[in-house]
Amino acid sequence: MALNPTGPASARTPDPGGAPVQMLACGRDAALVWDHAEAGVLDEHERTCPHCRSTVSDRDSLGGLVGRMAAQPLRPPPNVLEQVMGAVVADLRPHDLLVLAPGASLSRPAAAAALRHIVDSMDGLRARSCRIEQERPAPDPAPDGTDATIALPLRVTVTVAARFGVDLASVTARVRQMMISAGERALGVPVARVDIHVVDVWDEREDR
Template identity: 60%
Template sequence: MALTPDPDGRLACGRDAAAVWDRAVAGEPADAHERGCPHCTAAAADARGLGALVQRLAQEDPEPPPSVLDRVMVAVRTELRPHDVLTLPSPHGPARLSRAAAAAVLRHTVDAMAGVRARSCRIEQADDTRSGDPGHAVDVRITVTARFGVDLASVTARVRQMVAAAGEQALGVPVRRVDIEVVDVFGDHW
């Protein structure tokens, strides 16, 4: 039966759990207290068992399944997909920001407002290839829930204003358009 040390690293008997573990792993003999104490003997047994397991695993030569490399490469390529990032203007050249991170900032902005909560947020970045402009402006589509009884026109106008301000001030990207869809209502108990 393993006994968990206190947050300060001491066993229930008062002994330092790390010192008991270190002696057990090193194979040093236990003193009279450690030999008779159920807390110390359990900690020493845990240490020896873990040490044996680590030794056994270190000696194994694991063979990964053939699909591991393929799955890793898919994950790497997914991370590098340009449609998953926003390009932001910067004095040092274009900077990139994850769409998921940007959406989280905008959802947090909405969640901080009274009477409304964000559900989802999708950000699309314009690319005006006709003028040669890389098109840093974004269009935001956000779904929200509103408190029952609020003036939806007023709430959505505030959401639009706050999302545009957060996009430009917090993210550094101009917001061209904000589409808001109210998908649910909630009561005061939420």
């Protein structure tokens, strides 16, 4: 594509915008040199003159840069989607919190995800869902002298699928102990009750 009308440099005067064309020190029009370089028709002067060669070099470097940038797929920074979605979810559920202490709270979905992960890490088990409820505070805070800074206990309901052949009775005992331990150690909240529903069994051979 020609950048400027072709023709002898001497015939080229002001460009369509009215500004005079700034010639190279050797008297050539830089735009014309670009056109010649693009068309592969550089004359002897343009191939040897340092000013023209610099102009050709400029064109080559810009062409390379533009080509590389144009070839790059447009991508947002890697964590933009994650940031926005995390913020959207947080804004949609601003009150879905467990109370850890006065002025300290924990996202209920985050706590449930942590407990599900712990079940998933147990041999022969996969967590399907986990629901956490917290006892409501008394209307009159600590009327009986109990420590108001202690988190109120949780009730955890977890549904699991167990590997075929796993002793389901022992599964419930293991999950119950894990939930109680994880609640107190990882979340910092006592677990008062754990309901476990084994909703399915799976065969490891099916996974292969």
